[in-house]
Amino acid sequence: MSDSNNLKVTKRSKVRRLPKRGSQERELIYNILDEALVAHVGFTVDNQPFVIPMAYGREGDRLYLHGSSVSRLLKTLEQGVDVCFTVTLLDGLVIARSLFHHSMNYRSVVLFGKAKLVESEAEKMNALQAFSEQMISGRWSDARIPNSQELKATKILSFPIEEGSAKVRTGPPSDDLEDYALPIWAGELPLKLTAGVPVFDPKLASNIAIPEYLTNYHRGV
Amino acid sequence: MSDSNNLKVTKRSKVRRLPKRGSQERELIYNILDEALVAHVGFTVDNQPFVIPMAYGREGDRLYLHGSSVSRLLKTLEQGVDVCFTVTLLDGLVIARSLFHHSMNYRSVVLFGKAKLVESEAEKMNALQAFSEQMISGRWSDARIPNSQELKATKILSFPIEEGSAKVRTGPPSDDLEDYALPIWAGELPLKLTAGVPVFDPKLASNIAIPEYLTNYHRGV
Numbered sequence A, B: 001m002s003d004s005n006n007l008k009v010t011k012r013s014k015v016r017r018l019p020k021r022g023s024q025e026r027e028l029i030y031n032i033l034d035e036a037l038v039a040h041v042g043f044t045v046d047n048q049p050f051v052i053p054m055a056y057g058r059e060g061d062r063l064y065l066h067g068s069s070v071s072r073l074l075k076t077l078e079q080g081v082d083v084c085f086t087v088t089l090l091d092g093l094v095i096a097r098s099l100f101h102h103s104m105n106y107r108s109v110v111l112f113g114k115a116k117l118v119e120s121e122a123e124k125m126n127a128l129q130a131f132s133e134q135m136i137s138g139r140w141s142d143a144r145i146p147n148s149q150e151l152k153a154t155k156i157l158s159f160p161i162e163e164g165s166a167k168v169r170t171g172p173p174s175d176d177l178e179d180y181a182l183p184i185w186a187g188e189l190p191l192k193l194t195a196g197v198p199v200f201d202p203k204l205a206s207n208i209a210i211p212e213y214l215t216n217y218h219r220g221v
Helices: A026-035 A072-078 A121-135 A148-153 A177-181 B026-035 B072-078 B121-135 B148-153 B177-181
Strands: A038-045 A048-055 A057-059 A062-068 A082-095 A103-114 A154-160 A163-169 A187-195 B038-045 B048-055 B057-059 B062-068 B082-095 B103-114 B154-160 B163-169 B187-195
Touching: A026 A057, A026 A082, A026 A103, A026 A163, A038 A062, A038 A072, A038 B038, A038 B048, A038 B082, A048 A062, A048 A121, A048 B038, A048 B082, A048 B103, A057 A121, A062 A072, A062 A121, A072 A154, A082 B038, A082 B048, A103 A154, A103 B048, A121 A148, A121 A154, A148 A154, B026 B057, B026 B082, B026 B103, B026 B163, B038 B062, B038 B072, B048 B062, B048 B121, B057 B121, B062 B072, B062 B121, B072 B154, B103 B154, B121 B148, B121 B154, B148 B154
Parallel strands: none
Antiparallel strands: A038 A048, A038 A082, A057 A062, A062 A154, A082 A103, A082 A187, A103 A163, A187 B187, B038 B048, B038 B082, B057 B062, B062 B154, B082 B103, B082 B187, B103 B163
């Protein structure tokens, strides 16, 4: 089992390449999951792997996925097939003197487990609030909340944050000793998902101000 | 077979949810593949799906993946297992009056196929150049190119851009008719992966200027 501070590891979830970059620490994993907006969800049907980008929300030690109640993807996942849930934040390019040592700075999470259908209306509403918080903190109390018909049209699955790991690279490049003498620029180019200026819906009444959570929008702490 | 302008579609690659958002157009697919930096590569081992973030490069109608010659991941892929290669660009948040109609603007590509080991030294060098171009156009001619020892330590796989599709959402939210009267802000919040100020390697000699392809760095056209 996982303890309270760390995720569990089995054969499938062991970090093999550069294990010093790996971590099972819940706090780090939650921070990465909370900063990202899109997960890449992998599953297998008749030996064929599929990787689908999906929005998600986190509530404590579980993630929520959602979609239309007729979605074939969700129908497959709710059958309890094995899922690999991966999230990646790209933090920068690592620019070395040699092309061989070019790299990227990133924070990623790879989780393993099975998804489960959420049946209770109360948990569904909680999950939808988690989605809304994940996307835009503060939006839930401003917008029209889901009605019972919309709730019925939405399928929600929960996925436990139980097994898996984070992997993180930070810092400058690491060149071969003899290359440091070369007159070649080296360092990092930071990258970040950045919000632009909000675009009004053409059908918006002109007297509605842009909420502050959009003008000040940013990901991460 | 795929024709010259469009990727082929089979049962596994048919866009089922919101098919009007799908496209097999090569030009669109290449544009998305060229703008992104990280793919999420899915494969299955003993029924267990894995989704791993990987850098890649494109050269014409093929993608290249690379890693250490001892990488277990690449050893698995080169055996010719089925691979799902997914790339997602998040372009913005779609902010509706109702929470139900919140969405994201995105451009994604999902490809299906098998990877193959690249054996020839010449193709390996070409592939490494494609990686370099994908990451930082112009860098290849500035940095120290790979020597034969580094080439030997690097395993490169090629993956055909042959079957799959793009999926794209753009534009404002689409609310229920009766919700347009609500006094709630609606529109889009554009998102973009943006470069910050280059960070010098602490070991860099002080008289080396930052190349222009880093001070002017941006993704997409």
